[in-house]
Amino acid sequence: MMFKVIFLFLFHLGLYLFVVNGSFFLSGFFSVKPMDEVSIVSVREAKTKATYQQYKQMDQKRPAVGEEYATLVIPKLNASIPVFYGVEEEQLRKGVGHIPQTAMPGEQNNTVLSGHRDTVFRKLGELDVGDDLSIVTDHSVFTYVIRKIRIVDKNDTTVVVPKPKATLTxxxxxxFQFIGNAPNRYVLIADGIKYD
Structure with a gap:
């Protein structure tokens, strides 16, 4: 009798964990949308109503932790992914996280984004040096070109160091296919090339 109770408890616990983790996985997986759902054109049209400097100042305001404030657009992958301020599990389940102590997009410094390898960044390994990445906010489009791809230890803090120019890391x-806590980090370093 006791064995049956323990078995049923463990079965239901396992089922619960499977459903919860599965829903988190699917939430992140389906947060990646085709690029045509991002209206870069409307951003450019809106900018005719004010100067670039006014929009740039609006972009520099720090969002609240957990707030969705931008979209990461990856043309080669035909992907647009929501960007949330913060890198707690709550943000990473829904999209890409922006490490708070790093620069805002467009600043002459290092903006660092992070995401899960099995959901939002499952195709990141398909990108090459020379490919473009854009961060689209309500006010501006910040475009970067990949300069370098690195694989570093998970404890390597050089990923978040300040940079002398606009950089997206x-x-x-x-x-990517590792089961469990991966020992390394896959890092793209991109230089700001154009701000629309």
Missing amino acids: VTTCYP
Whole structure:
């Protein structure tokens, strides 16, 4: 009798954990949308109503932790992914997280984004040096070109160091197909090339 109670308890606990984790996985997986759902055109049209400097100042305001404030657009992957301020599990379940102590998009410094390798960044390994990445906010489009791809230890803090120019650093766990806590990080370093 006791064995049956323990078995039923463990079965229901396992089922609960499977459903909860599965829903988190699917939430992140389906947060990646095709690019045509991001209206870069409307951003450009809206900018005719005010000067670029006014929009740039609006972009520099720090969002609240957990707030969705931008979209990461990856043309080569035909992907647009929501960007949330913060990198707690709550933000990473829904999209890409922006490490708070790093720069805002467009600043002459290092903006660092992070995401899960099995959901939002499952195709990150398909990108090459020379590919574009854009961060689209309500006010501006910040475009970067990938300059370097690195694989570093998970404890390597050089990923978040300040930079002398507008830089976008994108990081995820590596290897991509690793089961459990991955020992390394896959890092894209991109230089700001154009601000629309």
